[in-house]
Amino acid sequence: MPAGTSMSGLRRELSDAIGDPDRVSEGDSIRVLHSADLSPNPPRLPDLVVFPTSIEEISAVLAIASEQRVPVTPFGAGTSTDGHIIPLEGGISLDLSGMDRILALRSEDHTATVEAGVLRESLNRAAGPQGLFFPVDPGADASLGGMAATNASGTTTVRYGAMRQQVLGLTVVLPSGEVVRTGGRAMKSSSGYELGGLFVGSEGTLGVIAELTLRLYAIPEHVIAAQAFFADLDSACEAARALVAVGASVNRVELLDGESMRAINNFKQLGLPESPCLFLEFAGSPAATEEDAALAREVVEEYGCSEFAVETDHTARVRLWQARHDITFAIAEAQKGGRLQATDVCVPISELPRAIRAARETADRLEIDVAIVGHVGDGNYHVVHLFDADDPEQARRAKVLKTEIFEEALACGGTCSGEHGIGIGKIDELAVEHGDLLPLMRGIKQVIDPNWIMNPGKVLLPDPPDHPR
Amino acid sequence: MPAGTSMSGLRRELSDAIGDPDRVSEGDSIRVLHSADLSPNPPRLPDLVVFPTSIEEISAVLAIASEQRVPVTPFGAGTSTDGHIIPLEGGISLDLSGMDRILALRSEDHTATVEAGVLRESLNRAAGPQGLFFPVDPGADASLGGMAATNASGTTTVRYGAMRQQVLGLTVVLPSGEVVRTGGRAMKSSSGYELGGLFVGSEGTLGVIAELTLRLYAIPEHVIAAQAFFADLDSACEAARALVAVGASVNRVELLDGESMRAINNFKQLGLPESPCLFLEFAGSPAATEEDAALAREVVEEYGCSEFAVETDHTARVRLWQARHDITFAIAEAQKGGRLQATDVCVPISELPRAIRAARETADRLEIDVAIVGHVGDGNYHVVHLFDADDPEQARRAKVLKTEIFEEALACGGTCSGEHGIGIGKIDELAVEHGDLLPLMRGIKQVIDPNWIMNPGKVLLPDPPDHPR
Numbered sequence: 001m002p003a004g005t006s007m008s009g010l011r012r013e014l015s016d017a018i019g020d021p022d023r024v025s026e027g028d029s030i031r032v033l034h035s036a037d038l039s040p041n042p043p044r045l046p047d048l049v050v051f052p053t054s055i056e057e058i059s060a061v062l063a064i065a066s067e068q069r070v071p072v073t074p075f076g077a078g079t080s081t082d083g084h085i086i087p088l089e090g091g092i093s094l095d096l097s098g099m100d101r102i103l104a105l106r107s108e109d110h111t112a113t114v115e116a117g118v119l120r121e122s123l124n125r126a127a128g129p130q131g132l133f134f135p136v137d138p139g140a141d142a143s144l145g146g147m148a149a150t151n152a153s154g155t156t157t158v159r160y161g162a163m164r165q166q167v168l169g170l171t172v173v174l175p176s177g178e179v180v181r182t183g184g185r186a187m188k189s190s191s192g193y194e195l196g197g198l199f200v201g202s203e204g205t206l207g208v209i210a211e212l213t214l215r216l217y218a219i220p221e222h223v224i225a226a227q228a229f230f231a232d233l234d235s236a237c238e239a240a241r242a243l244v245a246v247g248a249s250v251n252r253v254e255l256l257d258g259e260s261m262r263a264i265n266n267f268k269q270l271g272l273p274e275s276p277c278l279f280l281e282f283a284g285s286p287a288a289t290e291e292d293a294a295l296a297r298e299v300v301e302e303y304g305c306s307e308f309a310v311e312t313d314h315t316a317r318v319r320l321w322q323a324r325h326d327i328t329f330a331i332a333e334a335q336k337g338g339r340l341q342a343t344d345v346c347v348p349i350s351e352l353p354r355a356i357r358a359a360r361e362t363a364d365r366l367e368i369d370v371a372i373v374g375h376v377g378d379g380n381y382h383v384v385h386l387f388d389a390d391d392p393e394q395a396r397r398a399k400v401l402k403t404e405i406f407e408e409a410l411a412c413g414g415t416c417s418g419e420h421g422i423g424i425g426k427i428d429e430l431a432v433e434h435g436d437l438l439p440l441m442r443g444i445k446q447v448i449d450p451n452w453i454m455n456p457g458k459v460l461l462p463d464p465p466d467h468p469r
Numbered sequence: 470m471p472a473g474t475s476m477s478g479l480r481r482e483l484s485d486a487i488g489d490p491d492r493v494s495e496g497d498s499i500r501v502l503h504s505a506d507l508s509p510n511p512p513r514l515p516d517l518v519v520f521p522t523s524i525e526e527i528s529a530v531l532a533i534a535s536e537q538r539v540p541v542t543p544f545g546a547g548t549s550t551d552g553h554i555i556p557l558e559g560g561i562s563l564d565l566s567g568m569d570r571i572l573a574l575r576s577e578d579h580t581a582t583v584e585a586g587v588l589r590e591s592l593n594r595a596a597g598p599q600g601l602f603f604p605v606d607p608g609a610d611a612s613l614g615g616m617a618a619t620n621a622s623g624t625t626t627v628r629y630g631a632m633r634q635q636v637l638g639l640t641v642v643l644p645s646g647e648v649v650r651t652g653g654r655a656m657k658s659s660s661g662y663e664l665g666g667l668f669v670g671s672e673g674t675l676g677v678i679a680e681l682t683l684r685l686y687a688i689p690e691h692v693i694a695a696q697a698f699f700a701d702l703d704s705a706c707e708a709a710r711a712l713v714a715v716g717a718s719v720n721r722v723e724l725l726d727g728e729s730m731r732a733i734n735n736f737k738q739l740g741l742p743e744s745p746c747l748f749l750e751f752a753g754s755p756a757a758t759e760e761d762a763a764l765a766r767e768v769v770e771e772y773g774c775s776e777f778a779v780e781t782d783h784t785a786r787v788r789l790w791q792a793r794h795d796i797t798f799a800i801a802e803a804q805k806g807g808r809l810q811a812t813d814v815c816v817p818i819s820e821l822p823r824a825i826r827a828a829r830e831t832a833d834r835l836e837i838d839v840a841i842v843g844h845v846g847d848g849n850y851h852v853v854h855l856f857d858a859d860d861p862e863q864a865r866r867a868k869v870l871k872t873e874i875f876e877e878a879l880a881c882g883g884t885c886s887g888e889h890g891i892g893i894g895k896i897d898e899l900a901v902e903h904g905d906l907l908p909l910m911r912g913i914k915q916v917i918d919p920n921w922i923m924n925p926g927k928v929l930l931p932d933p934p935d936h937p938r
Contacts, residue, residue, distance in 0.1 A: 108714040108819040131716070151659040162657050164666070165634060180905040185882035186815040187847045188631050190620040190670055190890045192899045192928060193910045197633070197666035201659055218716025245577040247600070247687025249753070284718070288757030346655040350577040378656045413654035421659045430661045436649040440917060441662045447912035459661060 001047055001090045002069045010068065014050055014092075017060035023051040023098075034075055034085065034093035038140075038328070040339035040389060040398075041083035041424050046073065046093035053098040055171060055179055055210045062208065063177030065092055071456050072175075074204040076146030077119060079138075081342055082423025084150065084203055088457035094208060096145055102126050103211065111168060111185060113213045116145025123214075132216040135160035138419065139325040145209045150421035151201035155252045155324070158244075158377030159283075160217065162419065164200045169213035172199050172206075175449040185213055198444070203421050204455040206448045220283035223251070224293045225317045228278040228300045229307040233257050233360060233372070236276040237353035239303035240376040243280075244349045246299055249292045252281035253377030254324055255356075260331070260371040264323045267330035273307065278376070279324055281317075324373075331371045331384050338386035341398050344426075345409035346380040346418030358408045359383050366397045380418030406432075422459045430459070438463070470516055470559045471538045479537065483519055483561075486529035492520040492567075503544055503554065503562035507609075507797070509808035509858060509867075510552035510893050515542065515562035522567040524640060524648055524679045531677065532646030534561055540925050541644075543673040545615025546588060548607075550811055551892025553619065553672055557926035563677060565614055571595050572680065580637060580654060582682045585614025592683075601685040604629035607888065608794040614678045619890035620670035624721045624793065627713075627846030628752075629686065631888065633669045638682035641668050641675075644918040654682055667913070672890050673924040675917045689752035692720070693762045694786045697747045697769045698776040702726050702829060702841070705745040706822035708772035709845040712749075713818045715768055718761045721750035722846030723793055724825075729800070729840040733792045736799035742776065747845070748793055750786075793842075800840045800853050807855035810867050813895075814878035815849040815887030827877045828852050835866045849887030875901075891928045899928070907932070 007026075015021040025031070026048055036043035052058045065072045071091030078085055087093050099115035102123060106112065107130040114123060121141045123134045136147060137154035146152075148170070153162035160166075169183035182196035183189060199206055230236040240253055256264070261274045278300065282292040297308050311317050323330075332340055347355045356372060363370040363383065374381025383405055387394040406416050406429050416422075416429035431438060442463055445452070452462055476495075484490040494500070495517055505512035521527045534541045540560030547554055556562050568584035571592060575581065576599040583592060590610045592603045605616060606623035615621075617639070622631035629635075638652035651665035652658060668675055699705040709722055725733070730743045747769065751761040766777050780786050792799075801809055816824045825841060832839040832852065843850025852874055856863040875885050875898050885891075885898035900907060907929070914921070914929055921931055 106817070106819065108710065109817045110713070110716070111817065151657075151663070153657055153659075157657060161630075161634070162659075164663065165630070178905075180909070182903075182906065184884050184902075185817045186849075186884045186887065187818070188620075188622055188626060188815055188849065188887055189884035190622075190631075190813075190886040190888050191884045191895075192670075192891055192903050192906065193675075193913060194620070194633065194666050194670050195906055195909060197663050201661075201663050206662075241577065244579070247579070285757055285760045287760060288754055291754045291756060344659075346657055348575070348578045348580070348654045349656070350575065380655075380657065415653055415655045415658040415660045417659040418655065418657055419659050422661055426660070433653075434651075434661050436647075437651065437661065437664055440649070440664060443916035444662060444913055447916060448909060 001071065005068060005070060007047060010070065011048060013064050014048065014061060017064060018052060018057040025049045034087070034095065037078055037080045037083060037085050038340060039081050039083045039423065039425065040341050041086055044086050044088055045090065046087040047090045049093045049095055051095045051098050055173060058094070058173045058208050058210055059177040059179055061092065061094060062173055062175055065453055066176050066451060069451050069453060071453050073455050074149065074208050076117060076143030077141065079140035079142045080146065080150065080423065081420045082425045084421060084423045084458060086424065096143065099210065105130060107132060109185065110216045111213055112216055113211060114144055115211055116209050117143050119143055120147065127216050131219050133219050134214060134216055136163050136166055144212055144214065148200050148209050148212055149202065149204050151419065153375065153378070153419040155254055155375055157375060158253055159251045164197055166215045167196055167200050167212060168215060170196050170199055170209055171211035173208045173210050175207055175451065175454050183213065201421065203423065203459050205445060205459050206454060222286040222289045223281060223283045223317065224289050225311040225320060226280045226293060227309045228280060228305040229273050230276045230305055233276045234353055234357060235304040236278055237356050237376065239300040239305060240278060241349050241352055242299050242303055243296060244377060248296050248299060249282065250280060250296065250377060251283040252279065254279040255372070255374045255376040255381060256324070257372040260327055260373045263330040263334040263371055264327060267326060267333050268323050270323055279320065327373050328384065332386060335369065335386040339389045340384065340386050341402065343383045343402055343405045344417045344420040345405055345414055346378060347409050347412040347414030349379045351412035351414065352376055352379050355408055355412050355414070356381060359405050362401055362404045366401055368397055368401055378418065379414065424457060427459070427461065470540065474537060474539060476516060479539065480517060482533050483517065483530060486533060487519070487521060487526040494518045503556070503564065506547055506549045506552060506554050507809060508550050508552045508892065508894065509810050510555055513555050513557055514559065515556040516559045518562045518564055520564045520567050524642060527563070527642045527677050527679055528646040528648055530561065530563060531642055531644055534922055535644050535646065535920055538920050538922060540922050542924050543618070543677050545586060545612030546610065548609035548611045549615065549619065549892065550889045551894045553890060553892045553927055555893065565612065568679065574599060576601060578654065579685045580682055581685055582680060583613055584680055585678050586612050588612055589616065596685050600688050602688050603683060603685055605632050605635055613681055613683065617669050617678050617681055618671065618673050620888065622844065622888040624723055624844055626844060627722055628720045633666055635684045636665055636669050636681055637684060639665050639668055639678055640680035642677045642679050644676055644920065644923050652682065670890065672892065672928050674914060674928050675923060691755040691758045692750060692752045692786065693758050694780040694789060695749045695762060696778045697749060697774040698742050699745045699774055702745045703822055703826060704773040705747055706825050706845065708769040708774060709747055710818050710821055711768050711772055712765060713846060717765050717768060718751065719749060719765065719846060720752040721748065723748040724841070724843045724845040724850060725793070726841040729796055729842045732799040732803040732840055733796060736795060736802050737792050739792055748789065796842050797853065801855060804838065804855040808858045809853065809855050810871065812852045812871055812874045813886045813889040814874055814883055815847060816878050816881040816883030818848045820881035820883065821845055821848050824877055824881050824883070825850060828874050831870055831873045835870055837866055837870055847887065848883065893927060896928070896930065
């Protein structure tokens, strides 16, 4: 917060602007709930939490914040994994959970328009009866606005793409309070610079995504899930690489190493073999799905798959994927305490076995107990562990692990983030990966958010660092 | 060109920079070849045509152009349809056809890295023996750099997406001559602002796309093409809408009205029925493809399809799609002379029948003989006709037709351009469609091209119009 800001004055002004003092909170418990996410970054309290319920209210809040140079940190469902929702410089946490209306569901067009706070599972509950679903599936029941903000992806991205591929149109409130609309309802457009794709992945640093028009897809007629078990991690990675190389038609290709399998067994009492595994899914017409599963089975067996367990029962499939989604909590439970670090590199699929071998070796060398899981059909994997951030040696080793995994990924032609975004923790990595682009990114930030009030400390730092603010 | 520019001085400097005077041309015939495209916009000669063969040469040319404020218009294969390659203010036409190397073809990763001047059919010839293909298919054998510049799409976009969805990484030479790289070789990334998606569709106004890393796809095992004929245009549109609504798995859904069918019959002596038609394609495993075609047949028959002609023979299919691709030339041949106007709106699929009915009525009212064709699976259609631009009444009516079709599309939630881009002819439409975004677009242009040397007169005009240049 800028020195000299009158908190009571700001609070009154915001309450007047949105017409409801109960939705402008200074309460300690509410501020604590908006101070931390799932990442290892230390919490920081916002000064105020504001709960808008309309675009007009977001606009009024941002206009006041701009005028007074008060930092604003958008907050969706709080499921971000690299500190995105931590208000590093205090100010306003803008909680969009009250923006939870599904504004339109157009079954003929396979599109929906939603407010930013709508949770992905809520959209799926609404779309299901129309035979449609929204594919992006990061595990957590995140808000769709938050998912767009980090360009989230997940288990089905290998088939359907990430958030950026689903966003047809956005309503964005700019830091000035001005409201703009990108894209539209058509399936494609070449109408001027594609600013929608710029706001997607901008992590709340360029404005507030208030509404989204998203693609939906027909629910596949038939789905087969399969688990392919391997004697070692390397064989599982080689099999994943081969599946992609032969162009197998898959809906999901998820890797869980032995450690991950042990963690989900303990967490959910599943009794699965505790060896490296690919969770696979095939979807389409019955005949096509059977063909796809049979081809995949042939491929993975060439790479030493020792057991190929097929599951067509809906309930059993849901339980299996729920176990996959609970992996973070399962690992947290298995490792008992400390802060969670999850790397997020993504490499070309041909480099996956090499990159994961290197990650495994680094963890072993550093004597860190990690679990490795990933959306490996995309080349995206997470090395997950808990550590005691107050223990300097543990913190140092966690940092070395993260850095070496990133450097290996970069050497393979990969990226520091497949889906979590830069947040607080990858600002240095972004500078290594895309240093040549930073001046352009900063220039664009300066055009759209000239006072740098939006989500300060994430993605980009001002340059020079003593930028007026 | 700025007043006072010494042509001989500029030519010498450019020749020195790229080390080969033969690749800096003032010759009239070469300049004429770089003065016009397929659009109705009047030609304009560049002062010089430069033929770089490396990123370093592009960089040297742009640095000189920036220094001297000389306009630069990138030129790929010259197949743009809204004046993109016309050097409206003279200066340099930067012909990238010499940048025609396929730098890498990674069959395991399903990616290729190419220079910007590589033609899409050349990439397909190289990828084919590896069992891969590049799907974006605008008809013309365009350059991949040019296709990225307009976010081109085409007949297979309903299945595979447009250019933006295929671009994993770009090497871009900025107007200053600086070289930057966006994205990479991984299938997805959330690493900072997605500038690649901004350069895609920027129509040469933000820099020169020099290299691209693109996704490739496995060639489907089995392909079935079908032609579904209808008694009237409206039924064909309703059938297309229904195909998308039921989630039919299709590779291509192309509409050709009776006029288009007559034109391709005359052009290629095909002897097809001359009634409105959907050209369909299904691809995948043999069983799945048969199922998909059977489902589509059921759907279109519900909408009055009177004949469903299936074609599995490869040669016959190629001939059919070639006829579809030749449509522009076929119409030009049928209408004998004048300038070609092809609208490019795209609407939500549920609005397609309404929008095309309105377009047909407008053309009838204006007594313009049009052909209507489109990638209707995406809601994208072109109303095509030739007119005598020197006849004020014909020119007026052509303008009214274009404007009314755009207004109808906008009223339907659509866009002025599905795939051709803004170019010269849709600057006013962009202002109507995305007026709220123009200040941001101009701000971004100003950051990246502060002297407005890149492709002046396309997409954006400076504001205020007397911007120093």
